[in-house]
Amino acid sequence: MKRLFYAIILLSVFIFGLTFAARNPQTVHISYYFGIDVELPLIFVLLASLAIGLIAGYLLAAAHGLKRRRRLVHKIRSESKKVESSVRASTNALAPRNS
DSSP: OHHHHHHHHHHHHHHHHHHHHHHOOOEEEEEEGGGEEEEEEHHHHHHHHHHHHHHHHHHHHHHHHHHHHHHHHHHHHHHHHHHHHHHHHHHHHHSOOOO
């Protein structure tokens, strides 16, 4: 059921994009640095902007996830060291002493 819902959403977004492109065929003039002047259809400019935004958002989310993972690994290692030292201390306390 969930897949069907996502398929319907994806199809409706795709149809919306096609109709938008068909109804807005005009070109857009883009002037960039170093004398680069380009004329592209409006839909290409919008799709490029969308792609750049998606990539930037993915990279930022990935960086945040890596930072969070690093913190979690550090926390697990420190807790593991505490448990190991506690186990060693209790083992030493329970071990019979040969005097």
